[in-house]
Amino acid sequence: MLSKITQNSSVQRFQDQAKVLGNRLMDHHVSLAVTGLSKSGKTAFITSLVNQLLNARESSDLPFFSVVSENRLIGVKRDVQPDVTVARFAYEQGLESLNSEPPKWPESTSGVSQVRLLIKYRNQSRLRRLVSEYSTLTLDITDYPGEWLLDLPLLELDYVQWCQNFWDDLHDPTKSSLAEDFKSELNNLDLTGTADEMQIQHISNLFTQFLHECKAQGYQLIQPGRFVLPGELVGAPVLQFFPLNPAQLKLASDNQANGENSELLDLLSSRFEQYQKKVIRPFYKKHFKRFDRQIILVDCLSALNMGAHSFNDLRKAINWLLGSFHYGTSNILQRIFSPNIDKLMFAASKSDHITPEQQPNLVMLLESMIHEARQHIQYEGVATESTAFSAIRTSQVGSSILNGEAVQVLKGTTIEGKAITLFPGEVPKECPAQSFWQHQGFAFPNFRPMPKGDNKSAFPHIRLDHVLEFVLGDKLE
Incomplete structure (x- = not known):
């Protein structure tokens, strides 16, 4: 009996994989990554996007989404979870929060989650109409914690390089002040002694506390990301390491030159390498290399509210992120075996927190933040777009x-x-x-969601139809 269940499970996995490969070959599959740093609105965005599509035939307002405006959309439904090892996106919980009294924002992302939609439509393409009047596009949407994304560039560093980067970054006087407790305890560390697990755990906790305080102060480039959002790794030794200071690194180097190894340095280096091998790299291999469309949400307004340090750190973090993804135009073979991201949208969220005449300024501000990285991406043949939008209008x-x-x-x-x-x-x-x-004179507020009134209608939004058209329009022809 057990063998039959195992066989059935294996057959089901093979059938699912074959279906995905077939859809990719026929260009009937899109794997969409929704990324961005904390508080950029990823959960609200995906909740609204799913809500708009499910209601697109009857009550959504999507005039610039061509498959809807041309009356070719037959219907949209949710399908079974595409990856049984990944959490199901909490769509129902998001709806419950937004429809509560008073309305509340959905809980922020705490791990990877996915949702699959099947979009049935009437073909416009002559070639496709020769085969069938209708087609179905499989859309997989994947949501990630922004903090985890910032870890990907760490794969290019060794432990000493990471330490050097950390202390270079600590030239910021605010960060240096926030790190006082960590620096004080680190200075008392005997690099020549035996590695003490309890002392390492204690200093790691102070380092983690420092990262949380940086995040609370509006800093965006927080690394390692799992230290502030550990997920299933709470308490694991792989999250118990920290950067030694330059003097300690020099002492360790001098000792090594004299044939004296540091047990503590070896342990910290080993844990950093284990973090790369067992946390970052599997996450990258399992998820990031299979995306072919991407939306990066950017909360420019909150960063402006927090001040120069937050805005500049956000700009640095976004450009840091862009180097971690696989960009390039995909041909048919690449789509099947090694998908590349061929469309990328930069989306400034929460545009309903400013007046309409300021929204073009928000788009120009976003474009100025990503100008250099965007040039490289476009050179690789990737179609890019910038917009300002609101997934759920609140004002x-x-x-x-x-x-x-x-x-x-x-x-x-x-x-x-x-x-x-x-x-x-x-x-x-x-x-x-x-x-x-x-001399800045603005204060962009945080609004709560407005009561929707009718649970059968889609959420009010700003330009979500533009987002859908850019990401999916060419796949629904």
């Missing part, structure tokens, strides 16, 4: 008088439940110079 636009002139204002409800009307300020059109931060 209404009104008008008021400011300094004798009519201005647009926003009306919404804060997270705490207070109704407000305000002009949030102007968004810079490009990455600001240092002098900008001394």
Whole structure:
């Protein structure tokens, strides 16, 4: 009996893999990665995207999504989980939060999750109509914690290089102040003594506390990412290491030159390497190399609110991320055996937190942040697009008088439940110079979701149809 179950399971896996390969060959499969750093709105975005597609035939507002505007969409339904070893995206829980009283935002990403949709549509392509009037596109959407993404470039470093990068980064006076407890305890470490597991755990906890405090202060480039969002690795020794300071590294190097090895250095180096081999590399191999479409969500507004250090760190983190993905135009063989990302969208989220006339500025600001990395990506033949959008609209636009002139204002409800009307300020059109931060005059609020009223309708949004058209439009012809 057990052997039959095992055989059936194996057959099912083979059939699923064959189906995916067949769909890729016929160009009927899209693997979409939704990435971005914490608080960029990934969970709300995927919840709204799924909600829009499931309701696209009846109640969604998607005028720029061609398969809908041309009345070729037959229907959309959820399919079984594509990978049984990966968590199911919490769509129902997200709906429950957004439809609660008062409405709440869904819980943020804490691990990898996936959702599969089947999109049935009437063919527009003559070639496809020769085969069948209808086709079905399989769409796999995968969500990742932003902190984990920032670990991928660590694969290019050894332990000493990572330590050097850390201390170079600590020239930032704010970060240096936040690291006082960690630095103090590190200075008391005897590099020539026996490695003490409890001492290593204690200093690792102080290092982790420092990373959490950096994140709370608005810093975006937090590494190693699993230290602040460990997932299933809570308490594991693979998360118990830390960077030695330059003086300690020099002492260890001098000792090694004299034939004296450091047990502590060997242990820390070993754990860093194990983190690369057993945490980062499997994560990359299992997920990242199979994507063919990608959306990177960027919360520019929160970074502007936090100040120059947060904005500059966000810019650095995004460009850091872009070097970790596999870009390039895919031919048929590549699509089957080694998919590449051939379409990439940069999306500035929460555009409903600014007035409509400021939204073009937000797009230009985003483009200025990614200009250099984008040039390289386009050279590789990848189609790119930048937009500002809101997955779930939370504000209404009104008008008021400011300094004798009519201005647009926003009306919404804060997270705490207070109704407000305000002009949030102007968004810079490009990455600001240092002098900008001394005179900046904006305060972009955090709104709670508006009550949807009708549970059968799709969520109100801004430009989500543009996002769908860019990512899926060419696959639904």
